[in-house]
Amino acid sequence: MSSPASSRRLILLVDDDPVMLEFLSTVVRHAGHDTIEAASAPEALQRIAEREADIALALLDISMPGMSGLDLARRLRDHTGVAFMFLSAVDDSETARTAATHGAVGFLVKPIDATHLLPALESALARADEIRQLRRTEVNLNAALAAGRETSLAVGLLMARFQTDRNTAFEVLRDHARSSRRKINEVAEQMVAAEELLNSLHGAFAARLRSK
Template sequence: MSVPASSRRLILLVDDDTLLLDYIATVLRHAGYDTVGASSAADALQRIAEREGAPQEPGFALALLDITMPGMSGLDLARRLKDHTEVPFMFLSSVDDAETARQAASHGAVGFVVKPVDASRLLPAFEAGLARADEIRQLRSTEANLNAALAAGRETSLAVGLLMARYRTDRITAFEVLRDHARASRRKINEVAEQLVAAEELLNSLHGAFTARLRGK
């Protein structure tokens, strides 16, 4: 069954080997992805700039970069993508060793594919990298929403802190639980946070009253 064009993810393929570029594009298209090819790092940056200048067009969900290319290498291109764009990337390499994998990870790659490329190895590695890219994208979105919510409301900040302390969890998890509860009850997150803070204050007050009474006995 074909994937509707409106829901197909767009992948940027960067390699100076045009035959390999065509092969990978064919494999990914058959798997339900759209692709844009670039034969150099400069060409890739141009493709990204064109997409950024056309907001109505879908952006790249992932870039697959050959490490060894004439001119700007895949590693140098990765630095540019990491510093100046939101495009996640993974690497293609003809070298399969620990040092190359370490360099890929240190540059922020979400995956690594070793040449020669065949469909049976490419697709699992590619889809794992894309899943990792989506996780990072979601984490950034949640972090941005959390910072906005904390800046907008004192109660939300206090409520997140209370949940962190009570359930010994991290800030993002506490915020996500609070947000999901607010959505499920069709209420604003700040309203739920106010109720939680009020309940905590009441419990603290009752705790003080019980303590005073016990001491008086």
């Protein structure tokens, strides 16, 4: 079975150079993906407004007249769920650091050939999928924690008991609830009740020992 990153995806290409735009589209489509193109940042925002849910990744030229690729990236990062990678004619560490601080999942230096573009594209798609999954987990986690005190307490108990992070603790709790065909808050309530019982018994044992 193919991985999400290797299946057919929709890629948004943004570059003010029509020759580069045509080259990118040809290579990406030849690799088995679909593309939509934009010759400017405002046009890209329009494409995203129309098809944001379908876009797996955006390839952004950093240097464009008017709104630059960096400005566009900030808009994508702050107001959309579209992951992006940069294309730059400048090959220096400062540009690469700037790309990273903007949240890019990839960075390519022009001139670009297919042998460099395709591996970078697939790597960026894989990273974009990871980020989307983390965002979904966080949304699910926040919803579950807001649903009840017991779920929040149970996640905290798992984190302390198994020295794990919050997302992992929630995922384990959720998976156990699914496997036992129960609601997550029901499992959480049982966990909290068991912990409270153990704490109560611990107190009773301590009192018994002190009285001897």
